Amino acid sequence: MYKYKIIMTGGGTAGHVTPNLALVPSLKEKGFEIKYIGSKDGIEKEIIKKSDISYFEISSGKLRRYFDVKNFSDPFKVLKGIIDAKRILNKEKPDVIFSKGGFVAVPVVIAAYLKNIPVVAHESDITPGLANKLSAPFCTKLCVTFRESLKFVKEDKGVLTGSPIRKEILNGDKNKGKEFCNFTDEKEILLIMGGSLGSKVINREIRKNLELLLKEFNIIHICGKDNLDINLLNKKGYKQFEYVTEELPHLMKASDYIISRAGANSIFEFLELKKPTLLIPLSKKASRGDQILNANSFKNEGYSLVLEEEELQKDALYKKIIELKSKKSELIKAMDRGDGKNSIDCIINVILESIKK
Known part of the structure; x- marks a missing residue:
């Protein structure tokens, strides 16, 4: 019998997926049932399905900082993604969302916010990527890898956890x-x-x-x-x-x-x-x-x-x-001489605290 249910999300590159997988064994030890929301044809689909985790597909539009004609159509894909994600959350009723960023995560984070489900996100790089910048207002906490990153996170949402390493x-x-x-x-x-x-x-x-x-x-x-x-x-x-x-x-x-x-x-x-x-x-x-x-x-x-x-x-x-x-x-x-912080435990503690609140 599971204590909690978590839905993880993130995709676009392997770097948006492997940190999620690094958390899976410890999450299971803590009594979490784990499911995943990703895109229909991203690299995350192939990686997650090999890990025997239930996978849900949603529409996702790519987020760009440069001009592209698809910038006019992709916002509608994001809106459809929010509707898709909301439907999944209505059915699955997770206790918490964990987002690793990437364009597919934005609709999931927004849908969770609308459903009043806590969201913990993680940023690997020193400066937040575009997806995490857009997601940050809807997140409960944003875990960061580098100490320098805390100055880019507003409203005391930032938590220094380091990067989860696959065992x-x-x-x-x-x-x-x-x-x-x-x-x-x-x-x-x-x-x-x-x-x-x-x-x-x-x-x-x-x-x-x-x-x-x-x-x-x-x-x-x-x-x-x-x-x-x-x-x-x-x-x-x-x-x-x-x-x-x-x-x-x-x-x-x-x-x-x-x-x-x-x-x-x-x-x-x-x-x-x-x-x-x-x-x-x-x-x-x-x-x-x-x-x-x-x-x-x-x-x-x-x-x-x-x-x-x-x-x-x-x-x-x-x-x-x-x-x-x-x-x-x-x-x-x-x-x-480096810091020996246990990043996985730090992140899971943030997830548990978000559920309790």
């Missing part, structure tokens, strides 16, 4: 990771991750420097859908994947260094695993600049090195990777 990420097996890649020597391992959709610019630079890098490292390259280089599939010491799920904890455990974008969920996983990291944040040309802020925060704490995308010229990437190797012990010491 399975911490339980990888180094030997399984090496076996999965067929690495048999003792070279240090470099893991490249370009986000859930991959990064063509990082892929290009890695492959441009591949021969030099392979003298120093074995390389695991998670390059994104349709980004495999078929000419390098049998390259010794170089293992490519489009996307990795179950094996990712083993690959991360096996890695000595990581090159990555600077999405908050990922970088806090690297921090928890104490992996020296080179962050290449999305440029302001392709984003609102949140990854640049995330990366610089980690750089200032001494956890990571940072290379701006605009600096990816000639042998800049190779030189930065060699610098990363030379500063390995220094970076690990800084991470050891």
Whole structure:
């Protein structure tokens, strides 16, 4: 018999879904029945259905900061999404909503507010994304990952909780990771991750420097859908994947260094695993600049090195990777001194307090 019912929401990228999944085991231990509201064709649908959680679909319009002809039609999709979400909430009668942001979350949050259901949201980046900005007035509490984020949250709604880390990420097996890649020597391992959709610019630079890098490292390259280089599939010491799920904890455990974008969920996983990291944040040309802020925060704490995308010229990437190797012990010491906050417990306490109120 369940004590409470929670409906989770969030979508658009894996970063809007995996933190929700990180909370699931502890929520179940606390007696929560868990269901999910997402879009009809977003990445969240595929991820959640694999997790054996009931999934409800709603209409969702994408929220944009730039001009697009769809900006005239998508508000009607959001309105329909609110109606869809309200119908689901009427039937399911949850005690609380947990929102991880993304465009699909806005209709759910508004519908919950209209139904007087408490809403706890979570923002991964230093500055709130557009979806969380729109949702904030309708939320009971907004949990944030970075201390710097509190100044962007009004009306004392902000709570510093950190980012929830999936427990399975911490339980990888180094030997399984090496076996999965067929690495048999003792070279240090470099893991490249370009986000859930991959990064063509990082892929290009890695492959441009591949021969030099392979003298120093074995390389695991998670390059994104349709980004495999078929000419390098049998390259010794170089293992490519489009996307990795179950094996990712083993690959991360096996890695000595990581090159990555600077999405908050990922970088806090690297921090928890104490992996020296080179962050290449999305440029302001392709984003609102949140990854640049995330990366610089980690750089200032001494956890990571940072290379701006605009600096990816000639042998800049190779030189930065060699610098990363030379500063390995220094970076690990800084991470050891970091805050050991249990983010999952913090967030669940906020959820429970919201229900009680």
